[in-house]
Amino acid sequence: MLADASIGEKVNSDDQFAPLEVVLPDELQKFYSERGYLPTMQHEDRGHARLNVRALGNIRFFHSPLLLQFDLIAKDHRQGTVLIKDLSKTGIAILYHRQIFPGESFEILLNGRTIEAKAVRCHRIGPKCYETGGIIHRICSDAADELTEAASWTTPQA
Amino acid sequence: MQTLTSNPTLREFIPICALTLGCSEGLHVDVFLKVDAHSKPKLFCSRNLNVEPGQLQELVEAGITKLYIESDSYQSYQSYLRSNWKSLLNAERASESNRIAVMTEVVRAVLSEQFGSTDTALIVDTCNALGSSIISILQQLPMLVTGLYDVMYHDYATFTHSSNVASYIAILARELGFAGDELQQIVVGALVHDMGKLEIPDRILAKPGRLDEFEFRQVQLHPGLGLRRLVNEQTQLTYGQLMIVYQHHEKLNASGYPVGLPSEEIHPWAKICAVVDIFEALTSQRPYRKPMSHATALAMLDNMARTELDEEIVKCWQTLVLAKK
Numbered sequence: 001m002l003a004d005a006s007i008g009e010k011v012n013s014d015d016q017f018a019p020l021e022v023v024l025p026d027e028l029q030k031f032y033s034e035r036g037y038l039p040t041m042q043h044e045d046r047g048h049a050r051l052n053v054r055a056l057g058n059i060r061f062f063h064s065p066l067l068l069q070f071d072l073i074a075k076d077h078r079q080g081t082v083l084i085k086d087l088s089k090t091g092i093a094i095l096y097h098r099q100i101f102p103g104e105s106f107e108i109l110l111n112g113r114t115i116e117a118k119a120v121r122c123h124r125i126g127p128k129c130y131e132t133g134g135i136i137h138r139i140c141s142d143a144a145d146e147l148t149e150a151a152s153w154t155t156p157q158a
Numbered sequence: 159m160q161t162l163t164s165n166p167t168l169r170e171f172i173p174i175c176a177l178t179l180g181c182s183e184g185l186h187v188d189v190f191l192k193v194d195a196h197s198k199p200k201l202f203c204s205r206n207l208n209v210e211p212g213q214l215q216e217l218v219e220a221g222i223t224k225l226y227i228e229s230d231s232y233q234s235y236q237s238y239l240r241s242n243w244k245s246l247l248n249a250e251r252a253s254e255s256n257r258i259a260v261m262t263e264v265v266r267a268v269l270s271e272q273f274g275s276t277d278t279a280l281i282v283d284t285c286n287a288l289g290s291s292i293i294s295i296l297q298q299l300p301m302l303v304t305g306l307y308d309v310m311y312h313d314y315a316t317f318t319h320s321s322n323v324a325s326y327i328a329i330l331a332r333e334l335g336f337a338g339d340e341l342q343q344i345v346v347g348a349l350v351h352d353m354g355k356l357e358i359p360d361r362i363l364a365k366p367g368r369l370d371e372f373e374f375r376q377v378q379l380h381p382g383l384g385l386r387r388l389v390n391e392q393t394q395l396t397y398g399q400l401m402i403v404y405q406h407h408e409k410l411n412a413s414g415y416p417v418g419l420p421s422e423e424i425h426p427w428a429k430i431c432a433v434v435d436i437f438e439a440l441t442s443q444r445p446y447r448k449p450m451s452h453a454t455a456l457a458m459l460d461n462m463a464r465t466e467l468d469e470e471i472v473k474c475w476q477t478l479v480l481a482k483k
Binding site: 099101102103120121122123124127130 | 383390
């Protein structure tokens with residue numbers, strides 16, 4: 001499901017998604033209208049271009065030693081709804097309502113597609129809005145759409 | 159013709175804590191004594207003899223706390239400390255300052271070896287034992303930060319910094335009311351708080367000039383790198399200890415790193431560690447600047463209180479640093 005500004009209302013009335021708890025701060029007011037590739041600075045040391053993607057997904061934490069060891073979140077919070085922010089051949093950035101610790105593994109389900117990834121960094125953008133960057137381990141998909149293409153490209157397409 | 163090493167005026171000597179000698183396990187390096195600060199080191203005990211307890215007692219009574227070894231013997235001395243660290247830390251000593259001096263030197267030597275290891279579980283086990291010794295020694299002594307500072311090393315090595323931060327936090331956390339198992343956990347958390355720096359290249363950590371943006375970003379990765387290593391290796395650290403590692407650079411006004419958490423989301427142990435971590439960094443020699451005085455460092459902490467650091471913790475630390483004998 002590609003997202004637009006009313007996606008929060010849609011998702012909260014849709015049985016396939018848990019309620020979206022992410023609250024976008026003012027600095028992300030153009031979030032839904034951004035398109036195309038993100039600018040990349042040399043110091044970021046990236047290997048692949050990142051494509052702005054606006055989509056919703058179900059996130060499930062399937063290997064989270066920190067959370068499981070200390071039972072930080074109740075069982076019913078071990079899954080939720082994320083906003084996908086951008087995607088490259090090897091990485092994904094998502095917005096979630098709580099911080100995700102480095103090393104936590106998760107999978108994101110959307111439209112019959114599964115993206116398995118591990119968090120490497122997390123940055124708080126605002127209350128109930130944390131951007132997490134993850135390394136993609138695997139994408140299982142039969143879909144031929146924008147997301148799948150983005151994940152297969154190594155350089156921006158003209 | 160004299161060779162370089164046969165002339166005491168041309169040799170380089172390193173001061174060591176006199177009371178770290180005296181273990182039955184021999185040191186096997188030549189030990190020298192300076193009668194006063196400007197005199198040449200004279201041979202005190204040759205490498206094929208052990209320093210006898212009676213000799214050490216005479217030094218203590220004469221107020222001599224430092225002996226000297228040649229710089230090329232330093233590795234042997236470090237090895238000796240590591241072999242004997244448990245007995246050295248547990249030995250009864252006449253004065254408080256002597257016990258602290260031995261503790262500082264031994265903890266630093268053991269950490270320097272452990273931090274070179276890839277066995278994370280072993281590092282954590284050793285830090286647990288070191289943490290117990292630090293608490294045991296400091297609990298029996300008046301809480302004087304200046305006395306501790308005087309016997310500490312103040313270089314920028316990660317193991318030196320970690321050792322110092324652990325000693326400081328033992329004093330601060332105790333003053334804040336922590337005791338028993340919680341205090342032990344906090345001290346061990348401080349010993350491993352910078353483990354992520356072991357994965358940052360030395361050329362960045364020891365760079366004499368200002369870090370560029372890429373280098374600064376690399377340094378900012380260390381809390382996350384430390385957390386991942388300690389979690390992935392399934393060490394038996396508690397959640398609070400892991401948050402010391404991950405959150406000790408977070409600031410109350412959400413301007414810190416790696417996440418930019420606000421005050422209410424920062425673990426209280428990480429807030430305690432942040433204060434002594436900054437104080438230790440400011441008052442130590444860094445590749446890019448000289449150590450600051452205690453007064454200057456406390457003034458900087460005061461400026462950061464409320465907006466970046468917990469005010470109550472900063473006030474408590476100021477009181478401890480300014481306490482007089």
